[in-house]
Amino acid sequence: MPEVNTSGKMRVIATAEHREGVCRECNKTLVKEFYMDGERRRVRMVCPICGEMGRLIAKTFSVQPPDPPQCLSAKCLYRFFIDTLFCALLSNYHRRRVAYAETNRHEDIPDIYRTGEPSPKTIWQAIVASIRLYIRR
Amino acid sequence: MVQTQTWLDQGIAELILLLREEPATGMESIVCLEMATPCTAAAASTFADPADTAIHHTDSGLELAPIDTVAGDTVNTAGDTILFDHVFTATGTKNVAGIHVCNNDDDVTFIECCFNAVLAVENTDTITIDGQSTIDQA
Numbered sequence: 001m002p003e004v005n006t007s008g009k010m011r012v013i014a015t016a017e018h019r020e021g022v023c024r025e026c027n028k029t030l031v032k033e034f035y036m037d038g039e040r041r042r043v044r045m046v047c048p049i050c051g052e053m054g055r056l057i058a059k060t061f062s063v064q065p066p067d068p069p070q071c072l073s074a075k076c077l078y079r080f081f082i083d084t085l086f087c088a089l090l091s092n093y094h095r096r097r098v099a100y101a102e103t104n105r106h107e108d109i110p111d112i113y114r115t116g117e118p119s120p121k122t123i124w125q126a127i128v129a130s131i132r133l134y135i136r137r
Numbered sequence: 138m139v140q141t142q143t144w145l146d147q148g149i150a151e152l153i154l155l156l157r158e159e160p161a162t163g164m165e166s167i168v169c170l171e172m173a174t175p176c177t178a179a180a181a182s183t184f185a186d187p188a189d190t191a192i193h194h195t196d197s198g199l200e201l202a203p204i205d206t207v208a209g210d211t212v213n214t215a216g217d218t219i220l221f222d223h224v225f226t227a228t229g230t231k232n233v234a235g236i237h238v239c240n241n242d243d244d245v246t247f248i249e250c251c252f253n254a255v256l257a258v259e260n261t262d263t264i265t266i267d268g269q270s271t272i273d274q275a
Contacts, residue, residue: 016264
């Protein structure tokens with residue numbers, strides 16, 4: 001089978017956490033805090049009184065596209081097809097989930113729709129999760 | 138619409154300028170994109186012309202600002218990754234469709250990201266960006 005050489009990549013992963021800026025417990029405006037995560041200096045918003053982060057409204061999810069097939073065998077192409085299908089279903093689920101969480105920011109909805117975790121790991125899980133979300137809407 | 142994120146052509150051109158030791162600057166600024174519906178990141182977007190009909194926010198705490206933290210990291214090979222964190226605090230009701238990660242001069246966008254869905258922020262809301270870009274030969 002002919003081999004397909006892939007070139008280098010420039011991958012980007014980015015997530016956004018949308019939170020309320022006022023602590024519900026202390027009714028204080030959150031303040032920016034720099035902290036160390038291992039050797040990495042990071043930033044977050046915390047309550048100056050209790051140290052809690054604001055209530056999460058929605059967290060986006062970065063779905064990475066599948067790697068291109070490395071050969072032209074049926075097995076390689078089938079794997080690529082399955083990975084692509086999963087990527088599409090997962091992307092569709094998270095798109096609907098974030099929109100649902102944003103629309104219902106003041107409602108009491110399950111945390112799974114705000115955090116996106118646990119995220120579906122299989123095609124079947126992605127289909128079931130999408131149907132459940134569709135029913136809720 | 139899926140969440141899309143990509144390096145822009147003009148960002149790569151800026152990297153090449155750095156390699157050639159021509160006048161160029163590194164990753165330093167970040168700004169939110171305003172659009173009522175989700176956008177789609179495209180390599181051909183530019184600082185002056187973001188994805189689809191998106192525009193840069195110019196006020197309400199979502200405007201261009203220095204990135205809070207930028208750091209190096211390793212994913213596959215030593216030093217192949219750049220990490221960035223930033224918190225926006227909104228001072229009004231706005232739609233946020235994505236972000237642009239820009240250079241020091243604020244005339245080149247390195248990375249464009251369009252979120253899964255538009256974030257409808259209200260006064261005092263915060264948006265915490267956690268970004269990572271890996272350049273490797275895998």
